[in-house]
Amino acid sequence: MQQTTFSLLVHAIRYDGENTRIIELRPAAGTHLPPVEAGAHIDVHISADLIRQYSLCNTPGETHRYVIGVALDPNSRGGSRWLHDNLQAGDTLTVGAPRNHFGLANTDAHxxxxxxxxxxxxxxxxxxxxxxxxxxxxxxxxxxxxxxxxxxxxxxxxxxxxxxxxxxxxxxxxxxxxxxxxxxxxxxxxxxxxxxxxxxxxxxxxxxxxxxxxxxxxxxxRFIAELEVAKGGYTIVLARSGKTLYISEEQTILDALKAEKIAVPYACAEGICGSCEVKVLEGEPDHRDDVLSDAEKARNDTIMVCCSGAFSKQLVLDL
Ligand code: FES
Missing domain, CATH: 3.40.50.80 (Nucleotide-binding domain of ferredoxin-NADP reductase (FNR) module)
Known part of the structure; x- marks a missing residue:
């Protein structure tokens, strides 16, 4: 199974712009990371319940390091503030494998x-x-x-x-x-x-x-959510276990899964990071996220369970 999180050494921190820390993270000597893709981002696990997404600014293809730029957000809820005030070279930081919903199209066009x-x-x-x-x-x-x-x-x-x-x-x-x-x-x-x-x-x-x-x-x-979470009132079927869950009016799919102690990765819970993406096997999702493109939404084969819901009475998910 593919490794989903990595414990990385904070190799170097420098400023590039008054309020921007450039943080270079490296794996243990002799090991490699999944290659960097242009447009990809990683989840940075700041604490057990605080995960933030930062885009990589590496040269694509690099496997020996991840480099992120963290601007100090005056309205920080703990993410950039903590990374500016507390993180030091020599610390370790847990990060997720890169995800990319903002990749370059394969085209010769300008x-x-x-x-x-x-x-x-x-x-x-x-x-x-x-x-x-x-x-x-x-x-x-x-x-x-x-x-x-x-x-x-x-x-x-x-x-x-x-x-x-x-x-x-x-x-x-x-x-x-x-x-x-x-x-x-x-x-x-x-x-x-x-x-x-x-x-x-x-x-x-x-x-x-x-x-x-x-x-x-x-x-x-987008890294700031502007979404309206879908309302419940439908059923999800978890294809791998055959379990059926009713999503009540005020619940998201993620809420229902957590209540049943069914583990599913998530980070922002605001439809902007893509961590909670799950395959849809049947049914029509009501997409509310800011991650999938219009074309990806139209395919209806995947859903962000933290915010999206269903137009159909039932969704069958690959869980
Ligand atoms: S947890 Fe970030 S999109 Fe769902």
């Missing part, structure tokens, strides 16, 4: 990466992959000012070395330049694929601008 603040983390990894594969790309990165811009050293290095792409930075306070998402998308070569990650306002703008483009060309990743 790729436009649109990032705001710490949302640039997965985009940096994507730009490195595109550059290595000699594919055409552009990165548009917005932050308040150079001092607070996460990963700016890494972005500047990439900008200097890039041969197949270009980097455009916008600093609203220090240089009064603002990113115009609509214009960025309009000026991109026809058939481009667009990827966006960043604050809610940027993602909302991107979603609006995306309405004029084929949905399969527009990709985004």
């Amino acid at each position: 790729t436009v990466l649109i990032g705001g603040g710490i949302g640039v983390t997965p985009l940096l990894s994507m730009a490195l992959q595109l550059e290595a594969q000699q594919r055409s790309w552009s990165l548009h990165f917005a932050a308040k000012c150079t001092e607070q811009a996460p990963l700016l050293q890494a972005i500047n290095t990439l900008a200097k070395q890039a041969r197949y792409g270009q980097v455009n930075c916008y600093f609203s306070e220090s240089s009064a330049s603002r990113m115009d998402v609509a214009q960025v998308m309009e000026e991109a070569p026809k058939g481009s694929h667009f990827y966006c990650c960043g604050p809610v306002r940027l993602l909302d703008t991107f979603d609006k601008c995306s309405e004029s483009y084929p949905p399969e060309h527009c990709h985004s990743e």
Whole structure:
């Protein structure tokens, strides 16, 4: 069975941007991690009941380390605050295997990466992959000012070395330049694929601008939930045990599974991390998550049990 969590050494911590800690995690000497994919993220187990998701900003393909960028969130509920205030080089940290719902499409089309603040983390990894594969790309990165811009050293290095792409930075306070998402998308070569990650306002703008483009060309990743959890009132059948559970009005599938002490992995419980994904064998899910793309939702073969429900009276799950 594939290993799902790893206990990693905090090899190094450095700052890249006033409020951003770059944390490099390594496995025991002589061992390797599942390879990094551009756009992937890992669960970081901060305590028994606190798990947070962070995108990897490694060079894709690396197996000797995971690198995450952690911006200090002023509204932190313990995740980034703890990682900033307590974590030291030499500590160990438990993390999950990488998951990727924000991977690069396999296409020769130009790729436009649109990032705001710490949302640039997965985009940096994507730009490195595109550059290595000699594919055409552009990165548009917005932050308040150079001092607070996460990963700016890494972005500047990439900008200097890039041969197949270009980097455009916008600093609203220090240089009064603002990113115009609509214009960025309009000026991109026809058939481009667009990827966006960043604050809610940027993602909302991107979603609006995306309405004029084929949905399969527009990709985004949110790390803050805006979901309405599905209501109960249906039955789930656990195919492996044959057990049937009724999901009451106020319950999620995850609530019902936990009440029955049926172990299922989960982390955010807000439909944004993908940890709780379960295969659907029969029935029509009512998808409420921010993880699956529209095409993946339309296939109805998987469900995030922390927030999604059912349109059908019954769902048969691969549990
Ligand atoms: S636990 Fe994160 S999507 Fe369900």
